Amino acid sequence: MMNKNQSLLWDHPRFRSWIAVARACQLMQTVLTRELTELDIKPPHLDILINLYRFEGISQQELARKLLVGRSNMSMALPQMEKRGLIERRGDTKDKRVLRLYLTREGRSVTEKAMAIQTALIERTLSSEPLDQCMAMAESMERLIVTLQSEIREDSREPA
Amino acid sequence: MMNKNQSLLWDHPRFRSWIAVARACQLMQTVLTRELTELDIKPPHLDILINLYRFEGISQQELARKLLVGRSNMSMALPQMEKRGLIERRGDTKDKRVLRLYLTREGRSVTEKAMAIQTALIERTLSSEPLDQCMAMAESMERLIVTLQSEIREDSREPA
DNA sequence: CCAATAATGTTCAATGCTGAACAATAAAGT
DNA sequence: ACTTTATTGTTCAGCATTGAACATTATTGG
Structure with a gap:
């Protein structure tokens, strides 16, 4: 009876596979957070930096969409990063509503170091696959x- | 020069693979959150419920370890769930420090419904693989x- | 040209998670 | 037995994220 329900759910191979995927993601995040402390940034900031690295001049809205977070999130995080000298926000000349985002020299340097750390972590942990x-x-x-x-x-x- | 750096990082197949994994996890979480609203619980609570479903009588500490979260997290979340009548906390008879956790009848019912929703979601989205x-x-x-x-x-x- | 609608970014209260400091209890060392 | 150390759970301040309400600017429809 109750056993039937339990086995019905847990014997689904796809279910078990996905649980493993989710757990691996969580652990990867934990380790990445630790390894990024030397650069004094956290994974959410790294995600922002990586996107600015690839898509210079993107707007806050577009960035939020790429990161799957709310606009308000960007409104809170980006001014911090601007104060730290990692990024720059310049108003669009044609549309006075949008702010376009750029990496500073410092920001670009930090991004490259952080991506190197992340890539090394992934290569290391996935090398056996x-x-x-x-x-x-x-x-x-x-x-x-x-x-x-x-x-x-x-x-x-x-x-x- | 700068192109070299960029390609060095982005041409790593394992790096790109992992980025896809992380993104899929994030999206899955988003959709699961939406589908769980009808039961008025969120993914973190579901994780707790699923673990109590499988490991009745577990302690808060053990639960936190399984979920990869801090103990303080459990100290905040579990009293809420207790008030909602989903779980019960009973002191261990031998060790007066530990609180052992049990699902109520209501909690078991909610857990089964939520697991069905999650399993259906995973089966649906992974069915083509x-x-x-x-x-x-x-x-x-x-x-x-x-x-x-x-x-x-x-x-x-x-x-x- | 002017009103209505949409888009962009900001603010704010609410929620969840963390790490550090703490109190109570147990275990170990002496 | 008694002091020290470790474990368990709680509290708290700090930070990230969200969704709703808002102000500013663009666009659309008349």
Whole structure:
């Protein structure tokens, strides 16, 4: 009876797989947080920096969308980073509402060091997995991302 | 020059794979949060419930370790859940320091409903991935978890 | 041109998580 | 037995994140 319910849920291989994925993510985050302390930044700031590194001149709104966080989040975090001299916010010349974001020289340097740390961590911990296995996993995850994003959009369209 | 740095980091297949994994986790969390609103619980509470479902009579400390969160976290969250009638905390008879945790009838019912929602979500979004691919991913992730956990333990042993 | 609607960023209260300091209890060392 | 050390749970201040309400600026429709 109660055993049936339990086994019904826990014997699903996909369920167990996903639990492992989530746990691995959590642990990776923990270790990354520790390794970033020497640069005095935390993973959320690193995510911002990496996106500015790749997409210079992006707006706060676009950045928030890429990071899957709220706009208010950016409004709180970015002024801090600006005070620390990592980034710069300049108003768009055409649209006076938007602020465009740029890395300073210092910010670029910190970003490169932090990305090196993160890459090294990933390489180190994933080195025992064969490359083609990693690629296959990436493809699965990218399909998953597309599925989930479309689901999120549907939900926000139909608030019924 | 700057291009070299950029390509050095972004051409690492394992790096890109991991970024996809992290993003998928974030999205899954977002969707799960939405689908759990009908039960009026959030993912952190569900994690607690699932662990109590499987390990009745666990202590707060053990639970915190399983969830990879601080003890203080449990001290804040569990009294809330107790007030909502989902769980019960009873002092251990032998060791007066520890509080042992149990699901109430209501808590068990909510847990089963929530697990059904989560399982359905995972089955739905992962259904397009072949089962053996899921299993292979789970094995990779479990190896990764072991690696990361040992790394965390080393760090906390050598605070030098 | 002017009103209505939309988009961008900010502020604020509420929530969750953390790490450090603390109180009570247990275990170990003497 | 008694002092010291370790463990368990609590409290608290600090920080990140969210969603709602808001001000400013663009865009659209008349």
